[in-house]
Amino acid sequence: MPSHxxxxxGAGLAGQRAAVAAADAGVSVAILSKVxxxxxxxxxxxxxxNAAISVTDDWRSHAYDTVKGSDFLGDQDxxxxxxxxxxxxxxxxxxxxxxxxxxDDGELDLRAFGGASIKRTAYVADITGQAILHVxxxxxxxxxxxxxxxxxxxxxxxxxxEDGKCVGCVARDIRTGAMETFTAKNVILASxxxxxxxxxxxxxxxxxADGIAQAYHVGAPLxxxxxxxxxPTTLVENGFLITEGARGEGAHLLNADGDRFMExxxxxxxxxxxxxxxxxxxxxxxxxxxxxxxxxxxxYLDITVVPRKRVHEALREIVNIGKDFAGVDIxxxxxxxxxxxxxxxxxxxxxxxxxxxxxxxxxxxxxxCVSVHGGNRLGANSLLDTLIFGRRSGEHAARRAKTMSMPxxxxxxxxxDEQQIAAIIAREKxxxxxxxxxxxxxxxxxxxxxxYRDEAGLQEAHEVVTRLKEESLSAYVDDRGAVxxxxxxxxxxxGYMLDAAECTVVAAIERKESRGAQFRxxxxxxxxxxxxxxxNTTKNGDAPHVSYTPVTITQWQxxxxxx
Amino acid sequence: MADTRKPAxxxxxxxxxYDPESGEAPYWDEHTINLEPHRSVLEGILQARGRxxxxxxxxxSCKAAICGSCGVRVNGQAGLxxxxxxxxxxxxxxxxxxxxxxxxxxxxxKDLVVDMDAVHWKKIRRVTPWLLAQDxxxxxxxxxxxxxxxxxxxxxxxxxxxxxxxxCLSMEVDPLFVGPAALAKAYRFVGDPRDSQQFERLKDLxxxxxxxxxxxxxxxxxxxxxxxxAPMNQIMRLRRRAGGDHHIEDRNNGFNHEHAFVKNIRRNxxxxxxxxxxxxxxxxASPKAAMFLAKSLPVITxxxxxxxxxxxxxxxxxxxxxxxxxxxxxxxxGRPERYDLNLYITxxxxxxxxxxxxxxxxxxxxxxxxxxxxxxxxxxxKGAS
Numbered sequence: 001m002p003s004h005x006x007x008x009x010g011a012g013l014a015g016q017r018a019a020v021a022a023a024d025a026g027v028s029v030a031i032l033s034k035v036x037x038x039x040x041x042x043x044x045x046x047x048x049x050n051a052a053i054s055v056t057d058d059w060r061s062h063a064y065d066t067v068k069g070s071d072f073l074g075d076q077d078x079x080x081x082x083x084x085x086x087x088x089x090x091x092x093x094x095x096x097x098x099x100x101x102x103x104d105d106g107e108l109d110l111r112a113f114g115g116a117s118i119k120r121t122a123y124v125a126d127i128t129g130q131a132i133l134h135v136x137x138x139x140x141x142x143x144x145x146x147x148x149x150x151x152x153x154x155x156x157x158x159x160x161x162e163d164g165k166c167v168g169c170v171a172r173d174i175r176t177g178a179m180e181t182f183t184a185k186n187v188i189l190a191s192x193x194x195x196x197x198x199x200x201x202x203x204x205x206x207x208x209a210d211g212i213a214q215a216y217h218v219g220a221p222l223x224x225x226x227x228x229x230x231x232p233t234t235l236v237e238n239g240f241l242i243t244e245g246a247r248g249e250g251a252h253l254l255n256a257d258g259d260r261f262m263e264x265x266x267x268x269x270x271x272x273x274x275x276x277x278x279x280x281x282x283x284x285x286x287x288x289x290x291x292x293x294x295x296x297x298x299x300y301l302d303i304t305v306v307p308r309k310r311v312h313e314a315l316r317e318i319v320n321i322g323k324d325f326a327g328v329d330i331x332x333x334x335x336x337x338x339x340x341x342x343x344x345x346x347x348x349x350x351x352x353x354x355x356x357x358x359x360x361x362x363x364x365x366x367x368x369c370v371s372v373h374g375g376n377r378l379g380a381n382s383l384l385d386t387l388i389f390g391r392r393s394g395e396h397a398a399r400r401a402k403t404m405s406m407p408x409x410x411x412x413x414x415x416x417d418e419q420q421i422a423a424i425i426a427r428e429k430x431x432x433x434x435x436x437x438x439x440x441x442x443x444x445x446x447x448x449x450x451x452y453r454d455e456a457g458l459q460e461a462h463e464v465v466t467r468l469k470e471e472s473l474s475a476y477v478d479d480r481g482a483v484x485x486x487x488x489x490x491x492x493x494x495g496y497m498l499d500a501a502e503c504t505v506v507a508a509i510e511r512k513e514s515r516g517a518q519f520r521x522x523x524x525x526x527x528x529x530x531x532x533x534x535x536n537t538t539k540n541g542d543a544p545h546v547s548y549t550p551v552t553i554t555q556w557q558x559x560x561x562x563x
Numbered sequence: 564m565a566d567t568r569k570p571a572x573x574x575x576x577x578x579x580x581y582d583p584e585s586g587e588a589p590y591w592d593e594h595t596i597n598l599e600p601h602r603s604v605l606e607g608i609l610q611a612r613g614r615x616x617x618x619x620x621x622x623x624s625c626k627a628a629i630c631g632s633c634g635v636r637v638n639g640q641a642g643l644x645x646x647x648x649x650x651x652x653x654x655x656x657x658x659x660x661x662x663x664x665x666x667x668x669x670x671x672x673k674d675l676v677v678d679m680d681a682v683h684w685k686k687i688r689r690v691t692p693w694l695l696a697q698d699x700x701x702x703x704x705x706x707x708x709x710x711x712x713x714x715x716x717x718x719x720x721x722x723x724x725x726x727x728x729x730x731c732l733s734m735e736v737d738p739l740f741v742g743p744a745a746l747a748k749a750y751r752f753v754g755d756p757r758d759s760q761q762f763e764r765l766k767d768l769x770x771x772x773x774x775x776x777x778x779x780x781x782x783x784x785x786x787x788x789x790x791x792x793a794p795m796n797q798i799m800r801l802r803r804r805a806g807g808d809h810h811i812e813d814r815n816n817g818f819n820h821e822h823a824f825v826k827n828i829r830r831n832x833x834x835x836x837x838x839x840x841x842x843x844x845x846x847x848a849s850p851k852a853a854m855f856l857a858k859s860l861p862v863i864t865x866x867x868x869x870x871x872x873x874x875x876x877x878x879x880x881x882x883x884x885x886x887x888x889x890x891x892x893x894x895x896x897g898r899p900e901r902y903d904l905n906l907y908i909t910x911x912x913x914x915x916x917x918x919x920x921x922x923x924x925x926x927x928x929x930x931x932x933x934x935x936x937x938x939x940x941x942x943x944x945k946g947a948s
Contacts, residue, residue, distance in 0.1 A: 097694030435613030479618035487617035
């Protein structure tokens with residue numbers, strides 16, 4: 001039975017950064033992931049990473065932009081930590097080998113990004129996430145003697161001892177089907193977001209709310225789950241992401257009349273207003289009949305205004321995506337986009353060291369809610385979030401590990417999980433197919449818990465999710481084998497997604513105001529008196545229990561938000 | 564370029580299945596799916612899995628050719644399932660049915676899932692795949708040329724999908740060959756001005772009998788690579804740096820042979836084979852050349868007997884290089900710096916848009932690299948125009 005000081009679940013940027021940080025602190029580390037680490041969804045992050053490294057910049061400016069971007073729902077102590085530590089973190093990445101692009105003087109080049117008052121986004125072409133993820137994996141290979149890697153292991157549940165402390169997890173070796181108990185002094189959840197609750201989404205198939213649901217099941221509160229980011233530029237065709245870097249490089253948004261409509265909504269920042277603002281503007285244009293494309297459900301993103309040479313050097317990936325997936329040469333014609341689900345600002349509630357209210361359980365990255373993003377995340381702040389709080393979690397967990405002895409665990413839970421999986425495999429072919437339930441969930445979430453929301457739509461979504469939860473219990477699988485049985489894992493993931501979706505809908509119903517990504521057409525104003533608070537959902541029997549926690553304000557009082 | 568206007572139609576997929584628990588041999592399984600022709604083979608497989616058979620095994624995640632999970636062979640050609648359009652796959656199919664198989668050169672775990680760790684990742688680990696930076700580190704970032712970082716971004720763009728490993732012919736013959744993906748990874752450090760161990764890395768890979776000289780320029784990896792990394796080009800750049808910049812002797816004399824060609828053309832204009840052999844081994848006076856000449860006598864004799872060569876041509880100097888040849892050498896050697904063809908750097912000129920097509924550019928680049936001139940190998944389209 002493997003036992004480690006620090007066990008990390010998920011091997012994207014947050015998880016890998018936590019692993020290296022914990023190993024540097026001299027404790028034993030394991031990192032476990034349901035996919036090979038370089039397949040993690042961090043690989044898709046395109047545009048870059050924010051840090052006030054320019055001599056004309058100041059981390060306080062970055063912090064203020066982030067607070068404003070969050071629509072004053074972000075916790076300012078956490079934002080201060082993230083922004084002040086950002087320059088050192090980016091230099092660290094550069095030192096371990098990330099191939100950040102340079103300016104003509106050989107220094108790190110910076111590009112413009114949404115909601116930022118100055119150019120502060122370091123980048124590697126438009127594969128920044130991939131470049132950082134692969135370099136971190138290089139480090140994991142380098143650290144092979146101090147970090148044990150469990151690649152393609154699927155976590156089925158977290159282990160909680162009698163005192164309520166987290167002491168490990170149960171996981172299944174996907175390759176053999178064998179179940180194992182992992183004992184650990186500390187567990188860091190770094191297993192990403194919940195994008196697959198939506199259809200379409202820019203998120204990968206693996207983003208199925210695993211860590212969010214696992215934490216929820218052991219009593220950890222989920223915070224701000226209603227805050228779901230719609231990215232302004234996703235392909236109408238199939239929901240693929242077109243990086244904000246395109247607008248950072250100067251691309252325009254055009255409606256059916258050929259107007260740069262952002263003039264009306266954000267006269268100062270135009271296309272580079274924060275994402276919730278741009279997505280709402282696009283949706284308004286579409287709803288009011290000024291959309292483009294066959295059914296008027298799209299907006300034109302015009303990249304032809306960016307010099308061709310620059311596009312090929314800095315936006316190569318979207319040249320390929322345009323060509324391969326939309327049939328458009330983006331250097332010579334505009335491409336059809338619309339807002340699409342992209343990120344969840346909410347997640348497992350943590351403090352600035354990544355610690356959740358459950359002792360021994362940490363969370364970092366998209367699975368967590370510190371909260372640095374509040375109601376809306378700025379582009380290029382997510383990579384930063386994963387690295388800063390991944391590192392801090394790793395360091396803090398390592399410190400905690402040094403003060404305690406290895407907990408003892410039994411095989412009760414591994415037997416229970418084993419039986420549950422056997423029961424899923426043994427289900428009669430009477431219920432619905434898993435893919436059917438998943439599709440219905442995705443479509444209702446994208447219809448009713450999207451850019452614009454109202455009570456009726458949210459109530460409908462709630463009813464659908466509740467019904468689907470029931471139906472998922474009898475959904476059957478075809479694969480009866482042990483080796484690489486992805487079918488049965490899909491059934492477990494469906495349960496995770498439904499838990500996360502339920503909390504999202506419940507929190508969205510609870511927040512009767514419009515702030516950041518939550519825009520209620522029935523409550524179109526921000527209401528600081530009643531709702532400048534975090535909404536927490538905690539498992540209470542079979543349904544989420546709602547509670548509130550205050551927003552931490554240090555130096556920036558709420559003000560009207562204009563771009 | 565994908566055509567997004569056509570309506571959904573039926574496609575039949577013939578998927579190679581293997582269940583290691585059954586004790587049965589692999590078999591073919593057919594499913595008919597309904598999708599628009601520009602959708603991917605992966606979407607087709609996912610539809611078959613969702614609607615008909617949840618037990619079809621395939622790794623997949625991003626669906627957008629960036630996570631590198633879904634490497635397979637479609638109609639025999641390795642690539643990403645998510646990056647292969649159904650209409651293109653139908654066109655390349657033998658009998659109107661799209662064949663999907665697991666990648667080659669790696670053991671199969673189940674259906675389309677192969678053991679990447681046993682082959683691909685093992686080889687990646689072979690090349691010390693992390694930056695060995697100078698000590699001490701600078702306080703801020705390393706100051707490096709702008710182009711240098713754009714340059715290594717091409718090999719950094721590798722998503723470790725294994726398609727090149729799957730189709731590598733050298734690896735099929737010599738399973739110990741370090742291989743295209745790992746050698747491209749090696750170039751990512753050798754080409755990175757921040758790395759302090761470039762000589763050691765090159766020497767290591769030059770001396771390994773399964774190292775950089777095990778590649779036979781078959782272009783298979785360039786064809787298979789979905790990201791334009793062009794692994795073979797990176798291997799050629801490793802060789803150029805090893806032989807040209809670091810004077811590391813190569814095991815099969817390829818670098819000197821290349822030099823001999825250049826010298827020969829400069830002198831003769833047309834190839835004069837007699838000198839080629841001796842020049843490749845350090846000139847007529849070199850003992851190595853004599854040894855190789857002795858070893859080659861049977862071949863030479865056969866050539867003479869079959870009148871492929873005559874004594875007159877072999878011993879005399881029938882050609883003299885015309886002035887135009889000298890001019891080409893002057894232009895190429897007169898350049899202040901070496902141009903290495905790189906997809907991220909090419910396409911500077913508006914009128915050179917053809918060179919921006921990743922695969923076209925990659926293959927053209929490979930061709931130039933294959934017959935590279937030591938002092939100015941792989942001239943960029945800009946330089947050539």
